[in-house]
Amino acid sequence: MVISLLTGIWWFIKGIGLLLASVFALLKGLRLTFTKFFSRPVTIQYPEKKRAVAPRWRGIHYFKSDEKGDTCCVACGLCVVICPSQCIRLVAVELDGGERYPEIYEINTVRCIYCGMCAEACPVNAIKLGRNYEFVDYQRANLVLDKGRLLANAPKEV
Amino acid sequence: MELIYFLIETIAKVVAVFACLMAAVAYLTLAERKILGHIQVRCGPNRVGPFGLFQPIADGIKAFFKEDLVPARADKPLFVIAPMISITAAISLFAVIPFGEYIELFGRRVSLVIADLDIGLLYVFAIASLGEYGVVLGGWSGYNKYGLMGALRAAAQMISYELALALSVMGVLMIAGTLNLVGIVQQQAGWHWNLFYQPFAFIFYLVCALAEINRTPFDMPEAEAELACGFNIEYSSMKFALFFMAEYAHLVAVCAIATTLFLGGWDGPFNLPPALSWIWFVAKTGILVFFFIWERGTFPRLRYDQIMRFGWKFLLPLTLANIFGTGLYMILTG
Numbered sequence: 001m002v003i004s005l006l007t008g009i010w011w012f013i014k015g016i017g018l019l020l021a022s023v024f025a026l027l028k029g030l031r032l033t034f035t036k037f038f039s040r041p042v043t044i045q046y047p048e049k050k051r052a053v054a055p056r057w058r059g060i061h062y063f064k065s066d067e068k069g070d071t072c073c074v075a076c077g078l079c080v081v082i083c084p085s086q087c088i089r090l091v092a093v094e095l096d097g098g099e100r101y102p103e104i105y106e107i108n109t110v111r112c113i114y115c116g117m118c119a120e121a122c123p124v125n126a127i128k129l130g131r132n133y134e135f136v137d138y139q140r141a142n143l144v145l146d147k148g149r150l151l152a153n154a155p156k157e158v
Numbered sequence: 159m160e161l162i163y164f165l166i167e168t169i170a171k172v173v174a175v176f177a178c179l180m181a182a183v184a185y186l187t188l189a190e191r192k193i194l195g196h197i198q199v200r201c202g203p204n205r206v207g208p209f210g211l212f213q214p215i216a217d218g219i220k221a222f223f224k225e226d227l228v229p230a231r232a233d234k235p236l237f238v239i240a241p242m243i244s245i246t247a248a249i250s251l252f253a254v255i256p257f258g259e260y261i262e263l264f265g266r267r268v269s270l271v272i273a274d275l276d277i278g279l280l281y282v283f284a285i286a287s288l289g290e291y292g293v294v295l296g297g298w299s300g301y302n303k304y305g306l307m308g309a310l311r312a313a314a315q316m317i318s319y320e321l322a323l324a325l326s327v328m329g330v331l332m333i334a335g336t337l338n339l340v341g342i343v344q345q346q347a348g349w350h351w352n353l354f355y356q357p358f359a360f361i362f363y364l365v366c367a368l369a370e371i372n373r374t375p376f377d378m379p380e381a382e383a384e385l386a387c388g389f390n391i392e393y394s395s396m397k398f399a400l401f402f403m404a405e406y407a408h409l410v411a412v413c414a415i416a417t418t419l420f421l422g423g424w425d426g427p428f429n430l431p432p433a434l435s436w437i438w439f440v441a442k443t444g445i446l447v448f449f450f451i452w453e454r455g456t457f458p459r460l461r462y463d464q465i466m467r468f469g470w471k472f473l474l475p476l477t478l479a480n481i482f483g484t485g486l487y488m489i490l491t492g
Contacts, residue, residue: 026457033197033456041201 058116058129061107061145062153071151073126075100079118087111088118107145109135130155163266171272175252183406184214190406190451197455221399229301229392236299241397244292244404250285251411254278256340258424258436270424270436271340278339279331282415283324286370289408290316293372293379296401297389308388311462312372312379318469319369319376325477326362329355329484330419343423351422358480360420362473364449367412369469371405373450375457376465383459413446414439421446 195202258270297309426438
């Protein structure tokens, strides 16, 4: 009789303890969200503020231009060979002086995986990957970069 | 002549309360998104107008111009009526809630409550449970298994928590000895708030109210993760907007009732003139509404069986114990 009474009291105390513990846990959660409510949002307001990209960021390609404003590409075709997604189309011609020149140079950026192998393979550092990542269009055809657009993509300060 | 005055007075009060309520509901949707955003360390909507202040207007226009779909196999009359029941019930609750003391207008003393009912609290409970019909019928009439599941859960949850809700308020009634909400507020004047006499009842009331208005952690009827929005899954356009408004109006109503019953209604520390007493009421209700949004950003949804067990095995006995304790105290102290 006494023992059963004592066990009853024990269970009661245990239950109260459990209740208090769980209520305390709820209050702890509330405190956490309350402090977070007054903390500064981590959002970057995108179109107004832009996130600085890493120095090694690989964005849209561009052609480095020589002193005449033309590309210094020598149409060796190494980028075409190394490109894993085979998105570069190159038609080379031979100029009067005997040097090779890219008649057509197109990068299909829809297929491109931005691995940067073309820039690594280029013997004259003509093709490079820029820092720009804002490159969208409604038409797939507009996402194919030709020579002129590649030259225009070059960063301004360089 | 007196009848005409009464009519004009009542209509003016109804229009004022309705307008304030609708504005509050519209901006509550924005407030909720903003507060939840800041709790999650982001900004919330801030694109439409300064600080996103025109967001509710944009949402309203969008909801209004969306296609109004009715499923082919739906029970059409019920499908149309269900959101109306929801919003009507939620708005009707404000008929008996006293939001201020009185105001002197044109030499007449206008009390700031639409209907000073003697059975005010009874009316509140009756209408509040009526609102659940909207949810149940809306889920059932859409001919959708998720909707049906949501409706079933809503029905079960309503029965479980309505009981505990009514019982948690019983302690206040025993102290006040009246069902008249104005009378209950007047008895709490001068820091005799029921919150200090019935603290547990207040907590139970808040928990049950959360379940009553289907809010996290008790948002079983519309559990997004498992029921894909539950009872309102087939609703679109203005019908959905009505459910949405009903939800927020109900939230405000529940907070207003909590203010009336436990936080002394329009009673406040600085002796404001009676015409401005509604400021305290609005402030207290606002704090409670903030709490409801805050806890939504904190607690996860409970499992269905956990909710049922919590309601029947935990809340019900405790509210009964609270009534018993109140009665014992009243007898002992006379």
